Amino acid sequence: MSDAPATKARTAMASITFTPSGETIEVPLGTSLLDAVILCELDVPAPCAGQGRCGRCRVRVRAGDVERRSNAGLVSAEILDGWAVACQTYVTGSIEVEVPERRRETVRPHGHAIAEPESLPLTCDWRQDPAVRTFELDIEPPSLADNTSDFDRLRRALAQQHGIEEVRAELPMLRRLGKDLRMANWKVSVTLEMRDWVYDAYLPPRLIRIYPGAFRHASMGVAVDLGTTSVVAYLLDFATGRVVDSASAYNKQIACGDDVISRIIYAKRKRGLERLQHLAVETINDLLDELQKRNGIELYEIHEVTVAGNTTMTHLLLGLDPQYLRAEPYIPTISASPVLEAGELGLRANILAHVHVMPSVGSYVGGDITAGVISSGMFATDKLTLFIDIGTNGEMVLGTKDWLLSCACSAGPAFEGGGVGDGMRASPGAIEDVFIADDTLEPTFRTVDDAPAVGICGSGLIDLLGELFVTGLVDKSGHLDRSAPTDRVRVHDGVPEYVVCWAGEGGADHDIALTESDITGLIRAKAAIYAGFEVLCRSVGVDLADVEEILIGGAFGQYINIEKAIRIGLLPDQPVERFKFLGNTSAQGAYAALLCVNIRHDVLDVAAKMTYLELSADNSFMDEYTSALFLPHTDLSGFPSVLAALQKRGNGSDAPRATT
Numbered sequence: 001m002s003d004a005p006a007t008k009a010r011t012a013m014a015s016i017t018f019t020p021s022g023e024t025i026e027v028p029l030g031t032s033l034l035d036a037v038i039l040c041e042l043d044v045p046a047p048c049a050g051q052g053r054c055g056r057c058r059v060r061v062r063a064g065d066v067e068r069r070s071n072a073g074l075v076s077a078e079i080l081d082g083w084a085v086a087c088q089t090y091v092t093g094s095i096e097v098e099v100p101e102r103r104r105e106t107v108r109p110h111g112h113a114i115a116e117p118e119s120l121p122l123t124c125d126w127r128q129d130p131a132v133r134t135f136e137l138d139i140e141p142p143s144l145a146d147n148t149s150d151f152d153r154l155r156r157a158l159a160q161q162h163g164i165e166e167v168r169a170e171l172p173m174l175r176r177l178g179k180d181l182r183m184a185n186w187k188v189s190v191t192l193e194m195r196d197w198v199y200d201a202y203l204p205p206r207l208i209r210i211y212p213g214a215f216r217h218a219s220m221g222v223a224v225d226l227g228t229t230s231v232v233a234y235l236l237d238f239a240t241g242r243v244v245d246s247a248s249a250y251n252k253q254i255a256c257g258d259d260v261i262s263r264i265i266y267a268k269r270k271r272g273l274e275r276l277q278h279l280a281v282e283t284i285n286d287l288l289d290e291l292q293k294r295n296g297i298e299l300y301e302i303h304e305v306t307v308a309g310n311t312t313m314t315h316l317l318l319g320l321d322p323q324y325l326r327a328e329p330y331i332p333t334i335s336a337s338p339v340l341e342a343g344e345l346g347l348r349a350n351i352l353a354h355v356h357v358m359p360s361v362g363s364y365v366g367g368d369i370t371a372g373v374i375s376s377g378m379f380a381t382d383k384l385t386l387f388i389d390i391g392t393n394g395e396m397v398l399g400t401k402d403w404l405l406s407c408a409c410s411a412g413p414a415f416e417g418g419g420v421g422d423g424m425r426a427s428p429g430a431i432e433d434v435f436i437a438d439d440t441l442e443p444t445f446r447t448v449d450d451a452p453a454v455g456i457c458g459s460g461l462i463d464l465l466g467e468l469f470v471t472g473l474v475d476k477s478g479h480l481d482r483s484a485p486t487d488r489v490r491v492h493d494g495v496p497e498y499v500v501c502w503a504g505e506g507g508a509d510h511d512i513a514l515t516e517s518d519i520t521g522l523i524r525a526k527a528a529i530y531a532g533f534e535v536l537c538r539s540v541g542v543d544l545a546d547v548e549e550i551l552i553g554g555a556f557g558q559y560i561n562i563e564k565a566i567r568i569g570l571l572p573d574q575p576v577e578r579f580k581f582l583g584n585t586s587a588q589g590a591y592a593a594l595l596c597v598n599i600r601h602d603v604l605d606v607a608a609k610m611t612y613l614e615l616s617a618d619n620s621f622m623d624e625y626t627s628a629l630f631l632p633h634t635d636l637s638g639f640p641s642v643l644a645a646l647q648k649r650g651n652g653s654d655a656p657r658a659t660t
């Protein structure tokens with residue numbers, strides 16, 4: 001037998017030094033540069049989550065050798081200069097890698113208004129029903145004759161002075177209780193969470209904070225809309241029930257993928273899920289910091305938080321593995337989240353503040369939709385109502401107060417400006433509405449913030465396609481009329497396109513155009529959503545024309561031009577009065593749940609009542625989708641207003657385009 005100590009086979013390692021941060025890390029040979037930057041928590045975008053498709057995860061190898069498996073999007077000069085696609089480049093020895101500084105985009109600065117409490121369809125009186133309340137107490141000091149414990153003494157005072165018979169406190173509060181009471185000379189204010197949202201179990205009020213003397217502090221709540229793209233936080237004053245401020249930012253997880261599928265893929269990487277959870281928390285924390293500074297409050301004065309997000313976002317916020325959401329049969333780990341404390345989640349609010357996450361219904365119908373159904377009021381109406389939230393996914397709910405049926409269809413990122421050559425998010429300079437003159441075929445457009453045009457956002461894409469169709473520049477199959485008497489329709493680098501803004505007219509260094517393949521992508525996206533409407537209706541034996549109200553929620557929805565969305569067959573051809581824009585319904589639902597504790601039960605009821613229709617298992621979806629792959633649809637009889645508009649402008653679906 002050998003005397004040598006047992007040794008394990010050692011993995012060969014190499015060091016990577018990152019500049020300009022100066023950080024050095026040891027990694028096994030064969031590690032991708034993207035995994036290495038994740039381990040160091042450096043900021044490198046990975047919109048396709050490391051699949052080698054987007055070419056955006058660029059870093060520069062300044063010293064040492066690497067193995068490149070793909071150079072997606074890089075030109076020879078860049079490769080010679082050391083640029084590499086991080087997710088496709090692997091460590092073969094010690095190296096030095098430069099991580100370029102990232103330019104931060106700003107979020108569309110408007111559209112954060114939220115409904116006042118009176119206009120929310122609440123089932124309770126918000127003025128009397130927030131969960132968090134504060135009471136002033138004058139506590140009898142202890143003596144040899146009265147040796148009751150500090151906590152029982154506080155309970156006795158609460159019962160005698162405010163009629164609150166029961167109270168409970170968790171260990172962190174109890175640890176500081178003795179000192180807090182004595183330092184305040186037994187005159188304190190206590191902030192309590194009056195009722196807990198633990199399903200229907202009754203729990204006594206919970207002690208969140210003790211303040212010395214009379215209450216001179218703020219008692220605030222924060223409602224968070226945790227979107228895949230952007231995150232909005234509303235600061236609510238519990239004393240008045242009013243929103244006093246809001247802040248928004250891009251979800252920092254964008255660096256790990258543009259859409260939920262990319263993020264789920266990213267979560268599979270080593271420490272990927274950990275990073276995604278950290279970025280979600282960090283995004284919310286930055287907003288809390290901003291609200292705190294702007295409003296002169298302390299973070300410990302944030303006593304409660306509600307969060308509404310889609311199922312993937314909820315899983316990632318809680319650090320739950322999202323892999324099973326994506327694989328058949330598409331099962332979430334949880335539908336209703338346990339009530340969490342801000343401290344355990346890492347949120348910079350009062351560490352004992354409860355965080356209430358809106359419940360999901362299925363893998364692609366999440367808390368943003370249950371919150372939306374609550375804030376839209378459809379859960380309490382007799383009218384047959386269709387609620388829709390259009391984004392990367394088209395999520396929709398059909399029903400009345402007695403039943404709710406939901407589904408989600410993948411529209412892809414087209415309506416958020418993704419996958420379209422000159423598409424962009426709705427930030428300054430994005431073309432957001434377009435009109436094309438019948439006679440000259442010249443466009444006029446408006447941009448976000450009236451900034452020089454740099455691209456086209458979702459609402460602009462819908463407008464532009466609607467205009468191209470109704471002027472006959474695009475036919476019902478999505479083909480451009482190459483014989484049109486305008487130089488704006490051209491074939492550029494072999495690709496047919498319509499130029500909406502010439503280089504030099506706006507802020508882009510190239511012509512901004514919509515290509516035929518962009519149009520194909522948009523038609524597919526709108527077809528998926530319209531097919532979802534049809535399948536929902538047919539499942540319960542009603543016709544789209546029977547729907548009495550169509551409620552459009554979601555941050556993007558408020559910018560859609562109804563008439564033009566009908567023109568391309570994205571929305572059903574119903575009288576305009578039936579449509580209502582509700583704004584950010586996800587945020588409004590989170591806000592309602594903060595204002596009114598009973599709403600939290602209503603949200604759970606809605607989630608339990610809602611049936612989720614898995615479209616991938618529905619045979620009729622593909623048929624409906626195929627029928628909708630035309631402008632506006634194969635069956636024009638369902639689109640009388642579009643037919644009338646085409647005829648009025650001399651562009652009946654098969655008629656030649658009118659020109660002067």
Ligand code: FES
Nearest residue numbers: 050052055057087
């Ligand atoms: S190519 Fe690397 S993340 Fe997309």
